[in-house]
Structure formats: structure tokens, C-alpha cells
Amino acid sequence: MANTLLIAEQTARVAATIVGQDMNLAALVHRDLEADFAAGKGATVKVRVPGAVASQTRGIYDTSTPLVSDEIAEQSIDVTLTEHVYDKVALSEGTLNLDIKSFSEQVLRPQSLAVAKHVERAVAAVMKATPEDIAIAHDPLAPAKTFTQIRRKLRTAGVSTDEALFAAVGPGVYAELLDHDAIDDNGKVRGIEIHESTRLADDEIVGFIRPAFALVVRAPQVPNGAPYGASITEGGFALRHIMSYDDNVAADRSLVSAFVGVKAMPLPVDLENGTIELRENGGAVRVLTSA
Numbered sequence: 001m002a003n004t005l006l007i008a009e010q011t012a013r014v015a016a017t018i019v020g021q022d023m024n025l026a027a028l029v030h031r032d033l034e035a036d037f038a039a040g041k042g043a044t045v046k047v048r049v050p051g052a053v054a055s056q057t058r059g060i061y062d063t064s065t066p067l068v069s070d071e072i073a074e075q076s077i078d079v080t081l082t083e084h085v086y087d088k089v090a091l092s093e094g095t096l097n098l099d100i101k102s103f104s105e106q107v108l109r110p111q112s113l114a115v116a117k118h119v120e121r122a123v124a125a126v127m128k129a130t131p132e133d134i135a136i137a138h139d140p141l142a143p144a145k146t147f148t149q150i151r152r153k154l155r156t157a158g159v160s161t162d163e164a165l166f167a168a169v170g171p172g173v174y175a176e177l178l179d180h181d182a183i184d185d186n187g188k189v190r191g192i193e194i195h196e197s198t199r200l201a202d203d204e205i206v207g208f209i210r211p212a213f214a215l216v217v218r219a220p221q222v223p224n225g226a227p228y229g230a231s232i233t234e235g236g237f238a239l240r241h242i243m244s245y246d247d248n249v250a251a252d253r254s255l256v257s258a259f260v261g262v263k264a265m266p267l268p269v270d271l272e273n274g275t276i277e278l279r280e281n282g283g284a285v286r287v288l289t290s291a
Contacts, residue, residue: 012230012241018112020236026123029213033238046076054274079216079263086257087111122262124199127206130286138289144182147190150207157282158269165192172202203290212283218259
């Protein structure tokens with residue numbers, strides 16, 4: 001049994017790593033991962049927002065005024081796990097014995113990639129739901145200027161200069177940037193890291209910071225009746241893998257799955273008076289260049 005459990009954990013670890021490595025847009029957002037989803041807590045996960053305090057002052061020679069004590073009031077934002085993403089395949093004894101040389105490459109990889117692609121679609125859908133900013137103009141002969149405006153919009157919304165900026169762009173926008181040599185050697189335009197995605201419209205740009213979107217993933221618990229399985233957090237993803245044998249049809253079943261939720265997050269802005277203001281869509285800007 002010890003060897004079986006060890007192999008199960010190793011297999012689940014490989015699958016989770018494959019998903020994590022294949023993520024594009026999902027790799028750029030905040031990820032909240034956990035193995036062995038805790039039963040009885042519901043489908044809501046609370047994502048913490050950092051708290052803040054205001055500085056206090058007193059006179060240099062003051063020895064009588066008591067020091068003021070502050071309390072840090074943290075907030076949290078609810079993200080709901082909305083989907084049980086899975087892939088299940090049946091493998092006959094003939095397939096396992098005669099055709100499969102590498103279980104990881106021939107079975108786990110395509111199963112894991114199916115999960116990764118679903119997660120990518122979910123993240124892209126939430127990004128595409130960002131309200132369009134019609135105030136940002138686009139010049140196809142000077143496409144980099146659009147990113148200057150996006151950068152300014154994010155900073156004036158309250159995004160700290162310490163926060164890295166990203167942009168997911170459609171193929172048409174990326175082509176424009178290439179044709180005008182706008183992308184520097186670090187893959188950036190105006191200091192914004194550019195990522196091409198075919199999941200966006202040809203003329204679509206979504207500029208954002210990592211905390212603007214949250215991807216919450218929980219690996220379901222292995223059922224008590226499963227003879228072989230493990231829930232693992234590894235390589236940027238949480239995933240469960242179960243193997244079972246159906247002696248009625250002489251076939252193995254391989255199942256990979258995860259609970260997934262994606263949400264656009266408000267931008268927490270420190271007002272420097274001890275309070276944090278949450279600004280809806282403050283951390284993301286969406287532009288359609290052909291509008």
C-alpha cells in the first residue's frame with residue numbers, strides 16, 4: 001500500500017506540473033491553490049486584501065503624550081468555485097500492455113492539457129468581460145502610444161509603481177507591434193510585458209496587474225472508495241488524479257480533476273489614512289483598437 005500511495009502522489013504531481021507549465025494567461029494572474037479541498041466549507045474561498053495603517057506624529061521633545069495604537073483591519077473578497085473541471089479516459093488492458101510506453105506522456109499529458117486549456121478559456125473570458133475603455137485612442141501607425149495610455153490609466157487608478165504591468169493582446173495587435181518594432185528585448189512595450197493570446201479578439205488589448213484577476217483552484221479529496229489516488233499542489237496548480245479498474249469490462253479509468261473559480265478583483269488602494277478603498281476594475285484596462 002505504501003508503494004501504491006507513493007506512485008499515486010508522483011503521478012498526480014506530474015499531472016499538476018503539466019497543467020501549470022501549459023498556462024499562459026492563467027500564469028499571469030493571482031493564483032490561490034490548495035490540495036485536498038476541505039469538505040463542509042462550501043464553494044466560497046476568501047481571498048485576502050492587505051490592510052493598512054496611517055502613520056502618527058508627535059513633537060520631537062514630547063515626553064508626555066501617549067502613543068496612538070492602530071488596528072490593522074484586513075478585508076477579504078469572496079471567490080466562488082464554479083466548475084469541477086475534469087477529464088476521464090478508459091484504457092483497455094490491451095492499450096495499457098501493448099500501446100502505452102509512457103503513461104505520463106501518452107495519458108497524463110493530454111488529460112492535463114485538456115484541464116489547462118479549460119482554465120485558460122475561463123481566465124480569458126473573465127478578462128474579456130472587463131468594461132471597454134473608449135477614451136483610449138489607438139493609432140495603428142504608432143501602436144505603442146496605446147500602451148502609454150493604458151499605463152497612465154492604471155497608475156492614475158491607484159496601481160502602485162511597484163506593481164508589474166502586463167498586457168494580453170490579440171494576434172492583430174501583436175502583429176502591429178511587431179511591424180513597428182515596438183516590443184523591446186525584454187518583451188515589453190512602454191514597460192508593459194506583452195503576451196499574445198488567440199483567446200482574445202484580433203483587435204483586443206487587456207492591460208492589467210496580477211491581482212486584477214484571481215484564479216482559485218482546489219484539488220478535490222480522494223474518495224474513500226478509490227483504490228488509487230492523490231490530491232496535489234505542484235507546479236502552479238492543484239489537481240486530483242484517480243485510477244480505478246473496472247473488471248466488468250477489463251479497463252482502467254484515469255481521472256484528473258480540479259475545482260476552479262475565476263473572478264475579476266477590485267483594486268485595493270491605500271488612502272494613507274488607515275483605510276483601503278476597493279475600486280472596481282481599477283487594476284485592468286480593456287481596449288478594442290478597431291473601435
